[in-house]
Amino acid sequence: MPALRRSDWYDLARDLNWNLSYVTEDEAFPEVMSNNYGITPNEKWWGWDEPYKVSYREYVHNQHGKDASVYSVNSVIARSRMFEELDPGWKSAIVAHYGAIAVPEYLAGLGESRMGRFGRAAAWRNMALFGTLDETRHGQIQTYFPYTLLDKEPRMDWAHKALHTNEWGAIAARHLFDDMFTANDAVSTAIQLTFTFETGFTNLQFLGMAADAMEVGDLDFGALISSIQTDESRHAQQGEPTVKILVENGYADVAQRLVDHMFWRSWHVFALLTGLSMDYYTPLEHRSHSFKEFMQEWIVKQFLDQFRDFGLEPSWYWESHFLPELDWYHHALHLGVWFWRPTVWWNPDAGVSPAEREWLEEKYPGWNDTFGVYWDTIGDNLRRGEETKTLPETFPMVCNMCQIPVVTPAGFRAGKLESPEPQIHIHEGRQYVFCSEPCKWVFQLNPARFAGHTSVVDRFLGGEIQPPTIPGALEWMGLSPEEMGQDATNYAWAFEGFEAPGAAAS
Amino acid sequence: MTVASLAWHEAFAVDELWEGDFLDLEIDGEPVLVVHLVGGAIKAYQGVCPHQEVMLGDGDWDEDTGVLMCGGHRWEFDMSAGVGINPAGCTLYEYPTKVDDGVVFVGVPQDGERHYNRCPGS
Ligand code: FES
Ligand SMILES: [Fe+2]
Ligand SMILES: [Fe+2]
Numbered sequence: 347m348p349a350l351r352r353s354d355w356y357d358l359a360r361d362l363n364w365n366l367s368y369v370t371e372d373e374a375f376p377e378v379m380s381n382n383y384g385i386t387p388n389e390k391w392w393g394w395d396e397p398y399k400v401s402y403r404e405y406v407h408n409q410h411g412k413d414a415s416v417y418s419v420n421s422v423i424a425r426s427r428m429f430e431e432l433d434p435g436w437k438s439a440i441v442a443h444y445g446a447i448a449v450p451e452y453l454a455g456l457g458e459s460r461m462g463r464f465g466r467a468a469a470w471r472n473m474a475l476f477g478t479l480d481e482t483r484h485g486q487i488q489t490y491f492p493y494t495l496l497d498k499e500p501r502m503d504w505a506h507k508a509l510h511t512n513e514w515g516a517i518a519a520r521h522l523f524d525d526m527f528t529a530n531d532a533v534s535t536a537i538q539l540t541f542t543f544e545t546g547f548t549n550l551q552f553l554g555m556a557a558d559a560m561e562v563g564d565l566d567f568g569a570l571i572s573s574i575q576t577d578e579s580r581h582a583q584q585g586e587p588t589v590k591i592l593v594e595n596g597y598a599d600v601a602q603r604l605v606d607h608m609f610w611r612s613w614h615v616f617a618l619l620t621g622l623s624m625d626y627y628t629p630l631e632h633r634s635h636s637f638k639e640f641m642q643e644w645i646v647k648q649f650l651d652q653f654r655d656f657g658l659e660p661s662w663y664w665e666s667h668f669l670p671e672l673d674w675y676h677h678a679l680h681l682g683v684w685f686w687r688p689t690v691w692w693n694p695d696a697g698v699s700p701a702e703r704e705w706l707e708e709k710y711p712g713w714n715d716t717f718g719v720y721w722d723t724i725g726d727n728l729r730r731g732e733e734t735k736t737l738p739e740t741f742p743m744v745c746n747m748c749q750i751p752v753v754t755p756a757g758f759r760a761g762k763l764e765s766p767e768p769q770i771h772i773h774e775g776r777q778y779v780f781c782s783e784p785c786k787w788v789f790q791l792n793p794a795r796f797a798g799h800t801s802v803v804d805r806f807l808g809g810e811i812q813p814p815t816i817p818g819a820l821e822w823m824g825l826s827p828e829e830m831g832q833d834a835t836n837y838a839w840a841f842e843g844f845e846a847p848g849a850a851a852s
Numbered sequence: 853m854t855v856a857s858l859a860w861h862e863a864f865a866v867d868e869l870w871e872g873d874f875l876d877l878e879i880d881g882e883p884v885l886v887v888h889l890v891g892g893a894i895k896a897y898q899g900v901c902p903h904q905e906v907m908l909g910d911g912d913w914d915e916d917t918g919v920l921m922c923g924g925h926r927w928e929f930d931m932s933a934g935v936g937i938n939p940a941g942c943t944l945y946e947y948p949t950k951v952d953d954g955v956v957f958v959g960v961p962q963d964g965e966r967h968y969n970r971c972p973g974s
Contacts, residue, residue, distance in 0.1 A: 353940060397903070397939040397971075398926050545904075553906075553923065579925040586972065648904060655972035 356399055362468035363392045380464035380532040385595045391466035394587045396473050398580060405476050409483065412573050416487065419569040424494045428565065434834040435627040435695030436562050441492075441501050442692040445508030446515065446619055448488035450523045455481035457527025457535045461584065464532040470584060474532075477540075477581035484574050491570055501829055504691040511824030514802045515618070515690060518749035521799065522615050526608060533588065537601055538608035541585025546652070547612050549578045550644045551620060561632045589656050598657055606661040607791060609649070610784040613668065614675075614748040621676025622683060625706070626697030627834075636709035638672045663784045670762040671782075673710060677717050678756035685724075686738050686751075688820060688830035695834035696721070699842045716760045728840040738816065743768060744801040746778040747785035754781060773797055858948060858959035866954050869894075874920075874931075876909030880960040882967055884947060885909055887931045889918055896947040896958045897934050898968035903927050903942070905970075942971035 366374055371388050385391065400408075423429075429437075458481050461474035492502035508516045527539045552575035559568030592601040617637075624637040635643070646669075653660055661668065684694040698706070698721045706713045727735040742751040745768075758766035769780040773793050780786040789796050802819075805811055811822045820830065861879045863886060869875055874887040876899060883899025885908045901908050906924030913920050918932045928937040929944060936942035945968045948959040961967065 352938075399938055549925070576926070579923075583925055651905065652972070655970070 352399065352401055352404075356401065359401075360469050360472050363389075365389070375464055375466065378531060379460060380466060381534060382466065383533065383592065383597050383600045385591065385597065388466055390595060391470075391591055392468075394465075394467035394470045394591060396469055396583055396587055398583055400476065400580065405479075409479070409577075412576065413483070413487075416569050416573040420491055420494060420566055423566045428563065429495055429498050432564055433562060433629040434693065435629060435697060436564065437499065438692045438695050438834050439623040439627040440564070440567055441499065441504065442515075442619060442623070442690070444488060444492045444502065444505035445691055446519050448485060448492070448505040449509035450519060451481050451488060452485035453523050453528045454539065455485060457481075457530060457539055458581065460527075460530075461532045461535055465536070465584075466533065470536075470587070473581060473584050477584065480577035480581050484577070487570060487574070491566065501691055504829075507824065508691060512802070513689070513691060513823040513825065514744065514749070514751075517802060518615060518618070521749045522611050525611065525795070534604055536584050536588035537592070537604040539585075540582050541589055541652075542605050542608040543612050544578055544582035545585050546609065546649055547616055547645060549575060549582050550648065551616075552578060554640060554644070558628060558632065558634070561634070562629060586656075589658075593657055601656070602658050602661075603791070605658065606663075607788050609661055610663065610668070610788060611748060613671075614750055614781075614785075617671070617676040618679050618683075618750055622680050622694070625676065625709075626680050626702075627695045630702050630705060633705070637676060638709065641672055661784075663787075667782060667784055671757070674716065674757050674760040674762050675753070677706075677710070677713065678753035679750065681717060681720055681756070682742065682751050682753060684833070685736065686742070687832060688737070688816075688825065689823060690831040691825065691829055693831050693834040696724075696837075696839050698725075699839040702839075712760070716756070725840040728837050729844060741803055741806060741816075741819065743779055744803045745781035745785050746799070746801055746804075747780055747789050747796065749801055750781065752779065752781040857962050859962050860950070860957040860959050863896075863949075863956045863958045866894075866951055866956055869956070872915030874909065874913055876907065877958075879947075879958050882960065883907065884958060886949070886956070886958065887913075887918075887920075889932055890915055893932065894949050894951065894956055895931060895934065896949045897931070897944040900968060901927065902936075902944065902969045902971045904972075936971070939971075943969055945969050 365388075371386065375382070375388070382388075382391075455478050458474050458477035462471050462478050465471045465474050489505050492505035495502045509520060526543060527535050530538060552571050556568050556572035556575060559565075559571060589601050592598065621637045624633070624635075624640060650660065652658070680694075680697075683690060684696055687694045698718075703714065703718060703721070707718070724736050727733070742753075744751055752768045754763055754768050755766040757763035769783060769786045771778045771780060771786050771789065773789075774797065776797070778786075778789065780789065800808065800810075806814060806819060811819050859880065863877060863879065863884075864875065869886065869888045871888050871892065872890050874885060877884045877886060878899075884896050885899045886894065886896045888894050897908070899908055900906065901911075901922040901924055903922065904924055906922055908920060908922055908929075911920050911922045911924075913931075918930060919928050919937065920931050921928050927939065927942070929935065930937050934944035934946045936944075947967065950957050950959070
């Protein structure tokens with residue numbers, strides 16, 4: 347053990363800030379890499395101080411221990427039948443998770459390394475170096491674990507493949523993560539990735555998910571997620587000191603705008619991934635709370651506290667758009683993802699057996715009237731043997747910001763939107779479609795950043811996808827027939843409680 | 853604050869909580885973490901982390917060093933004194949305790965205030 351306590355030498359050792367003389371500040375920290383938002387000279391950033399401190403020696407020691415333990419859990423479990431015995435809905439949640447998250451972890455490493463070079467204080471660059479190593483580890487571990495499951499579930503290769511395809515969910519993830527960290531400057535990354543996304547969403551989600559995984563008996567995933575969370579929780583702490591510097595220098599409005607922008611975008615992708623997992627894919631007997639309860643008790647509470655602590659306000663859309671969406675948005679997405687199941691790389695679990703519907707109605711009063719009726723029709727069709735009626739023939743509109751299908755009619759039906767119409771916006775002669783006012787608002791904040799992107803539907807209509815048919819589009823998305831999603835339980839849910847001859851219920 | 857302004861709540865019998873263990877309790881509607889330190893002292897602190905209010909009882913507890921690490925973001929507290937080690941300078945709210953006839957009591961001030969400290973991102 348070192349003879350000195352960390353606190354005796356730490357401040358001195360990390361104080362590597364100095365004034366530049368051979369180059370200008372702008373040359374060393376160009377705005378595109380590190381937007382100081384007008385806070386100059388650079389000394390004003392030197393007070394940046396991370397709350398939780400760790401030395402390089404401690405870091406390496408800790409990380410080595412974490413890797414040793416999580417990889418040994420994996421190698422023991424690989425020889426067991428644990429995976430085969432997991433619930434099919436849970437497996438789908440895992441396959442979806444790996445595809446959407448593994449490669450973005452590497453990308454987060456790019457964002458971290460940009461902060462590691464262009465962060466405006468030495469202490470910050472030091473933290474971001476650890477963050478870079480963390481995210482590299484997360485990318486590796488989350489491509490390796492699914493790799494060890496390939497013989498049991500070939501679609502585990504989507505952990506690596508998804509982000510390299512044009513699958514629509516992968517485009518939505520890529521669009522979000524490029525905006526948040528791959529193509530973001532260091533200061534904005536600290537507010538948007540570490541403060542908004544990691545502190546606000548993923549760290550809390552990972553805490554909950556690790557517990558859920560243990561509940562359903564997925565020790566492998568549980569160990570993985572909790573190991574990742576221990577890193578996430580540390581490097582996420584780059585956000586708070588950065589917000590503090592902005593606020594102290596009179597730029598609370600900048601921090602507010604960056605948070606409002608990324609909170610909304612994160613919320614939509616979070617609803618898509620986590621909303622479906624929690625309320626439909628996780629086996630009923632293991633659900634400790636609904637997605638809405640999780641959002642209210644963890645995410646909403648934490649954001650309100652953070653807004654208060656740092657002198658920010660709840661986002662302008664908080665009461666008017668965000669809170670109402672908690673009641674309907676992810677239910678609408680679930681219906682859409684299940685119906686368009688050939689377009690995703692996992693097997694959507696309908697999750698609407700009689701007992702599950704009762705739970706949904708209890709957690710979301712009115713669910714039966716708003717969403718249950720669609721599932722009634724789908725169930726009827728399946729029981730009549732008319733599966734084709736439960737499969738898509740066209741594509742929905744896709745939002746030009748979140749890249750997620752527009753589901754406004756469901757919000758209107760649920761009584762939460764004034765109109766079923768999407769938001770239409772014309773910019774430099776091109777028409778853009780948005781699923782919500784906040785998505786349109788994010789576009790308008792910085793049109794030059796977003797205007798050139800074309801959504802899946804723009805490309806379809808623009809003739810880029812040939813042949814312009816559903817099979818043509820599926821091929822363009824990288825989905826072979828074997829990879830396309832199917833109902834996770836082979837429609838067992840539709841026959842539960844029905845004594846149809848030849849029913850698949852068992 | 854005078855003793856008269858405290859409401860004493862019976863928490864548990866001393867022999868229910870071994871040395872080196874801790875208990876997560878709700879007392880008078882407030883989350884309270886009671887620790888029985890190696891050496892015998894019994895201390896009661898705010899049950900939620902002063903950083904972002906994750907339950908301290910869900911953290912990692914090292915009974916030998918008396919250090920508790922919050923599961924939220926790894927903050928460490930020396931539970932013999934209720935002070936932050938990493939980061940330093942963040943103190944836990946401490947409730948008075950007393951042992952009477954083998955029973956541990958926790959005192960809750962009747963002042964209408966919330967009994968926990970916060971150290972957001974400091
Ligand atoms: S909530 Fe305890 S360390 Fe952040
Ligand atoms: Fe990560
Ligand atoms: Fe991260």
